[in-house]
Amino acid sequence: MKFTVQLLIEDSDALPLCVPIQTFERFCERVEDVGLRLEEAKALVGGLRQQVGRAQLARYLCEHRTCEQCGRSRAVKGYHALRFRTAFGDLALRSPRWIRCACESAGSPASFSPLARLLTTHTAPELEYLQAKWAAHLSFAAVANLLHDVLPIDTGLHGEGVRDHVMKTAERLEAELGPEQAAFDAGCQRDIEASPDPGPPVTVGLDGGYVRGREKIPGGTGCF
Numbered sequence: 001m002k003f004t005v006q007l008l009i010e011d012s013d014a015l016p017l018c019v020p021i022q023t024f025e026r027f028c029e030r031v032e033d034v035g036l037r038l039e040e041a042k043a044l045v046g047g048l049r050q051q052v053g054r055a056q057l058a059r060y061l062c063e064h065r066t067c068e069q070c071g072r073s074r075a076v077k078g079y080h081a082l083r084f085r086t087a088f089g090d091l092a093l094r095s096p097r098w099i100r101c102a103c104e105s106a107g108s109p110a111s112f113s114p115l116a117r118l119l120t121t122h123t124a125p126e127l128e129y130l131q132a133k134w135a136a137h138l139s140f141a142a143v144a145n146l147l148h149d150v151l152p153i154d155t156g157l158h159g160e161g162v163r164d165h166v167m168k169t170a171e172r173l174e175a176e177l178g179p180e181q182a183a184f185d186a187g188c189q190r191d192i193e194a195s196p197d198p199g200p201p202v203t204v205g206l207d208g209g210y211v212r213g214r215e216k217i218p219g220g221t222g223c224f
Contacts, residue, residue, distance in 0.1 A: 053084070065114070
Protein backbone atom coordinates (compact mmCIF):
# COMPACT_ATOMS: atom_id res chain seq x y z
CA MET A 1 0.00 0.00 0.00
CA LYS A 2 1.37 3.43 -0.98
CA PHE A 3 0.62 6.62 0.93
CA THR A 4 1.23 10.14 -0.41
CA VAL A 5 0.92 13.14 1.91
CA GLN A 6 0.28 16.51 0.28
CA LEU A 7 0.07 20.04 1.65
CA LEU A 8 -2.63 22.40 0.36
CA ILE A 9 -1.53 26.05 0.53
CA GLU A 10 -4.34 28.57 0.19
CA ASP A 11 -3.73 32.31 -0.16
CA SER A 12 -6.24 35.07 -0.82
CA ASP A 13 -3.92 36.56 -3.48
CA ALA A 14 -3.07 33.34 -5.35
CA LEU A 15 -4.57 30.11 -6.56
CA PRO A 16 -4.48 27.12 -4.19
CA LEU A 17 -1.23 25.17 -4.43
CA CYS A 18 -0.92 21.48 -3.65
CA VAL A 19 2.63 20.40 -2.73
CA PRO A 20 3.64 16.73 -2.22
CA ILE A 21 5.37 16.26 1.13
CA GLN A 22 6.15 12.57 1.54
CA THR A 23 5.43 9.24 -0.16
CA PHE A 24 6.00 5.90 1.55
CA GLU A 25 4.91 2.30 1.14
CA ARG A 26 3.62 0.19 4.00
CA PHE A 27 2.44 -3.40 4.22
CA CYS A 28 0.66 -4.32 7.44
CA GLU A 29 1.89 -7.79 8.35
CA ARG A 30 3.25 -7.22 11.88
CA VAL A 31 2.26 -5.16 14.87
CA GLU A 32 5.17 -2.75 14.30
CA ASP A 33 3.80 -1.99 10.81
CA VAL A 34 0.66 -0.32 12.16
CA GLY A 35 0.70 3.49 11.86
CA LEU A 36 3.75 5.64 11.20
CA ARG A 37 7.28 4.73 12.15
CA LEU A 38 9.39 7.29 13.95
CA GLU A 39 11.66 7.98 10.98
CA GLU A 40 8.67 8.36 8.65
CA ALA A 41 6.99 10.78 11.03
CA LYS A 42 10.20 12.82 11.34
CA ALA A 43 10.59 12.98 7.55
CA LEU A 44 6.94 13.97 7.19
CA VAL A 45 7.18 16.74 9.78
CA GLY A 46 10.50 17.92 8.32
CA GLY A 47 9.00 18.29 4.84
CA LEU A 48 5.95 20.04 6.26
CA ARG A 49 8.19 22.44 8.20
CA GLN A 50 10.16 23.41 5.10
CA GLN A 51 7.08 24.11 2.95
CA VAL A 52 5.15 25.98 5.68
CA GLY A 53 8.17 28.10 6.66
CA ARG A 54 8.97 29.09 3.08
CA ALA A 55 5.33 29.96 2.33
CA GLN A 56 5.08 32.08 5.50
CA LEU A 57 8.26 34.04 4.76
CA ALA A 58 7.37 34.49 1.09
CA ARG A 59 4.09 36.06 2.20
CA TYR A 60 5.90 38.25 4.73
CA LEU A 61 8.34 39.53 2.08
CA CYS A 62 5.51 40.21 -0.36
CA GLU A 63 3.63 42.28 2.21
CA HIS A 64 6.67 44.37 3.27
CA ARG A 65 8.45 44.98 -0.02
CA THR A 66 6.57 48.17 -0.88
CA CYS A 67 7.79 51.47 0.59
CA GLU A 68 5.58 52.76 3.43
CA GLN A 69 5.96 56.33 2.15
CA CYS A 70 5.23 56.13 -1.59
CA GLY A 71 4.05 52.55 -2.10
CA ARG A 72 6.68 51.70 -4.71
CA SER A 73 8.29 48.25 -4.72
CA ARG A 74 11.88 48.21 -3.42
CA ALA A 75 14.61 46.94 -5.75
CA VAL A 76 16.60 43.83 -4.85
CA LYS A 77 20.35 44.27 -4.36
CA GLY A 78 21.12 40.59 -3.91
CA TYR A 79 20.54 37.44 -1.89
CA HIS A 80 22.39 35.54 0.79
CA ALA A 81 21.90 32.14 2.40
CA LEU A 82 20.20 32.11 5.81
CA ARG A 83 19.60 29.20 8.16
CA PHE A 84 16.87 29.33 10.82
CA ARG A 85 16.88 26.56 13.44
CA THR A 86 13.51 25.21 14.60
CA ALA A 87 12.39 22.33 16.81
CA PHE A 88 11.55 20.42 13.62
CA GLY A 89 14.79 20.99 11.74
CA ASP A 90 16.61 23.83 10.06
CA LEU A 91 15.02 26.10 7.48
CA ALA A 92 17.37 26.83 4.57
CA LEU A 93 16.33 30.27 3.30
CA ARG A 94 17.30 32.60 0.45
CA SER A 95 17.26 35.96 2.19
CA PRO A 96 17.00 39.08 -0.03
CA ARG A 97 18.61 42.45 0.52
CA TRP A 98 16.49 45.41 -0.57
CA ILE A 99 17.58 48.88 -1.65
CA ARG A 100 15.91 51.62 0.36
CA CYS A 101 13.51 53.89 -1.48
CA ALA A 102 14.69 57.47 -2.13
CA CYS A 103 11.84 58.89 -0.05
CA GLU A 104 12.80 56.96 3.08
CA SER A 105 14.61 58.61 5.97
CA ALA A 106 18.07 59.96 5.17
CA GLY A 107 21.05 58.67 7.11
CA SER A 108 19.87 55.04 7.02
CA PRO A 109 21.92 52.36 5.23
CA ALA A 110 21.33 52.23 1.49
CA SER A 111 20.12 48.63 1.70
CA PHE A 112 18.74 46.32 4.37
CA SER A 113 17.71 42.72 4.98
CA PRO A 114 13.93 42.51 5.59
CA LEU A 115 14.11 39.10 7.23
CA ALA A 116 16.44 40.53 9.90
CA ARG A 117 13.45 42.49 11.23
CA LEU A 118 11.42 39.31 11.68
CA LEU A 119 14.11 36.76 12.56
CA THR A 120 15.70 38.63 15.45
CA THR A 121 17.40 35.36 16.39
CA HIS A 122 18.43 32.43 14.19
CA THR A 123 17.00 29.89 16.66
CA ALA A 124 13.27 29.51 17.23
CA PRO A 125 12.17 30.31 20.82
CA GLU A 126 10.53 26.87 21.05
CA LEU A 127 13.85 25.14 20.36
CA GLU A 128 15.62 27.42 22.86
CA TYR A 129 13.02 26.42 25.46
CA LEU A 130 13.44 22.69 24.84
CA GLN A 131 17.22 22.89 25.05
CA ALA A 132 17.18 24.99 28.22
CA LYS A 133 14.53 22.80 29.86
CA TRP A 134 16.28 19.48 29.28
CA ALA A 135 19.76 20.89 29.91
CA ALA A 136 18.59 21.52 33.47
CA HIS A 137 18.13 17.75 33.92
CA LEU A 138 20.64 16.12 31.56
CA SER A 139 24.10 16.68 30.14
CA PHE A 140 24.37 18.77 26.98
CA ALA A 141 25.31 15.70 24.91
CA ALA A 142 22.32 13.76 26.29
CA VAL A 143 20.01 16.65 25.38
CA ALA A 144 21.28 16.59 21.79
CA ASN A 145 20.74 12.82 21.61
CA LEU A 146 17.24 13.13 23.07
CA LEU A 147 16.18 15.79 20.57
CA HIS A 148 17.62 13.73 17.69
CA ASP A 149 15.62 10.69 18.84
CA VAL A 150 12.19 12.34 18.95
CA LEU A 151 12.40 15.33 16.57
CA PRO A 152 13.71 15.92 13.02
CA ILE A 153 16.52 18.10 14.40
CA ASP A 154 19.38 18.93 12.05
CA THR A 155 22.23 16.43 12.35
CA GLY A 156 24.70 19.26 13.01
CA LEU A 157 23.35 19.79 16.55
CA HIS A 158 25.76 18.39 19.15
CA GLY A 159 26.34 18.79 22.87
CA GLU A 160 28.60 21.81 22.39
CA GLY A 161 25.94 23.50 20.27
CA VAL A 162 23.30 22.89 22.94
CA ARG A 163 25.64 24.43 25.52
CA ASP A 164 26.18 27.55 23.38
CA HIS A 165 22.44 27.99 22.80
CA VAL A 166 21.62 27.57 26.50
CA MET A 167 24.31 30.08 27.52
CA LYS A 168 23.05 32.64 25.00
CA THR A 169 19.49 32.18 26.28
CA ALA A 170 20.68 32.69 29.86
CA GLU A 171 22.60 35.85 28.92
CA ARG A 172 19.56 37.26 27.11
CA LEU A 173 17.26 36.56 30.08
CA GLU A 174 19.72 38.13 32.52
CA ALA A 175 19.99 41.22 30.30
CA GLU A 176 16.19 41.55 30.41
CA LEU A 177 16.23 41.85 34.21
CA GLY A 178 16.89 45.58 33.90
CA PRO A 179 18.00 47.90 36.72
CA GLU A 180 17.10 45.48 39.50
CA GLN A 181 19.66 42.90 38.33
CA ALA A 182 22.41 43.99 40.75
CA ALA A 183 20.06 43.67 43.72
CA PHE A 184 19.60 39.97 42.98
CA ASP A 185 23.31 39.31 42.59
CA ALA A 186 24.73 41.32 45.51
CA GLY A 187 24.15 44.35 47.71
CA CYS A 188 22.80 45.02 51.17
CA GLN A 189 19.17 44.68 52.21
CA ARG A 190 18.66 48.47 51.97
CA ASP A 191 19.75 48.45 48.32
CA ILE A 192 17.49 45.51 47.59
CA GLU A 193 14.46 47.21 49.13
CA ALA A 194 15.19 50.44 47.22
CA SER A 195 15.39 48.69 43.85
CA PRO A 196 12.36 48.94 41.52
CA ASP A 197 9.85 46.11 41.47
CA PRO A 198 10.45 43.72 38.58
CA GLY A 199 7.78 43.63 35.90
CA PRO A 200 5.72 40.52 35.25
CA PRO A 201 6.19 37.68 34.87
CA VAL A 202 8.30 36.89 37.92
CA THR A 203 9.95 33.46 37.78
CA VAL A 204 11.33 31.80 40.90
CA GLY A 205 13.48 28.69 40.56
CA LEU A 206 13.80 26.26 43.48
CA ASP A 207 16.46 23.57 43.51
CA GLY A 208 17.66 21.00 45.99
CA GLY A 209 20.39 18.46 46.60
CA TYR A 210 21.80 15.96 49.06
CA VAL A 211 24.78 16.62 51.30
CA ARG A 212 26.52 13.50 52.56
CA GLY A 213 27.10 13.51 56.31
CA ARG A 214 30.51 12.90 57.78
CA GLU A 215 29.16 10.26 60.15
CA LYS A 216 26.20 8.01 59.49
CA ILE A 217 23.67 8.01 62.29
CA PRO A 218 22.43 4.48 63.14
CA GLY A 219 19.23 3.91 61.17
CA GLY A 220 19.77 7.03 59.07
CA THR A 221 20.82 7.58 55.47
CA GLY A 222 23.91 9.64 56.24
CA CYS A 223 22.62 12.46 53.99
CA PHE A 224 20.46 15.52 54.47
